[in-house]
Amino acid sequence: MAGVRLAGERVSLKDLAYRSLRSAVVDLQLAPGETVTEEGLASGLGVSRSILRETMQQLHTDGLLVRLPNGRLRVSPTSVEEVHNLYIVRSALARVAVEEAVTRLTDDDLELLRDALDQFRTDSGIDDTSTLVRSGTRFHDLIFEIAGNPVTIAVMNVIQPRLDRYRHISVESIEGRPGRSLGELERVFAAFEAGDAAAAVEAMSAHIAESELAVVAALTTSEPDAETSTDDSVE
Template identity: 35%
Template sequence: MPVPATSASVARNLLRDDVYGRLRDAIVDGTFEPGEKLRDLELATWLGVSRTPVREALLRLQQAGLVVARPGRSTEVAGLDARAVRDAQSVVAAMHQVAVREAVGRLTAADLTQMRDANARFADALSRGEVDAALAADDEFHHVPVRAAANRAVMTVLEQFTPTLRRVERLRFGSLAGRGSVSLHEQMVQHCERGDAEAAASVSHQTWCALEPLLDALETDSPATPNHRPGS
């Protein structure tokens, strides 16, 4: 019997995605700080994998704007480039608007309950100052309509550009400013429940535009250079 050709491929894909996800999360949560050098051998040892999936992950992270590669020299964690963050925000807001518009009418009662439960956990995490928990709950909330829309193009774009925004949202969710999203989330669920796709999509767009004050401050306080480190 011939060896199945798909098993190893699936395993490799899962490994690549896992390595990428762990490195992405380490950059977003600040484990790896802006300007920090990322050496593939050290990362491979830390993750317990070979250097190949690490190199592939670093390439994806570069495409997402989270790392900067200097050929023949080093790969570093990218700083918060105000222009890049604003560009990502525009794209992410538009993609979520599309997803919500397409999802309304497909969302089940269980989906709406999941969104409300996620928003309750989001509000609780904000009140406790638990930024990681708030981000996780917010991710779950927005993922429900994205999953229901099942638009693969939207999913691909969001996977690439959302992490850039999450770095800034950590600042917002660590302050009182983040609590405004709780109300917007509830409004969105209500519109979805009533089947008003345009109203729900509009509120979804508003939630991602709530980052505007932080982006304005970022543009004012820091030069738009890929490796600027706030406070440096």
């Protein structure tokens, strides 16, 4: 099992443990289908069993861990069906956010989007998947923040970790995906700059559709994950 360490700002140990373990799943340090145990994580995280148990339960609630019939937990397997379901919701939320954001856009907002796009452009040229995924997510997050709809933000936050895990898979598996994604986001930004809500929605919908295709391609060309090979017997 990959070593997992606490990382992040100084908040409560419970929050740090949750963020660190969630990142380990999203960043693929813990592979899809990998069994996780309190014993295996305790030494790296350095937190009490009670905090670790609560953290693992929260990740189970988030859909990042699944419970086996024998009570053990493992990292949720990947599946094309889940990808399709997630991206249907993502596309619907993005449509609402883009439409609302264009109507509320200020010059300062546009500058923030430009800066986020520039950062993504810079990160697309380096070999660091986690950094690239974070900067891409930042561009999308800004659109939701500009739209200012707390409901769409809340729903997006629920599915974001699972989406980010699939983005890691596609970026690492599909050659040239970061460059194509950059071009797609540039078209989104151009529509925002022009104040054209319809064009912005069309560009964002196209980007999300291409992202889904990339994830599916990555999954269908990779080795089967641990969903069918993990030993679920009671130790």
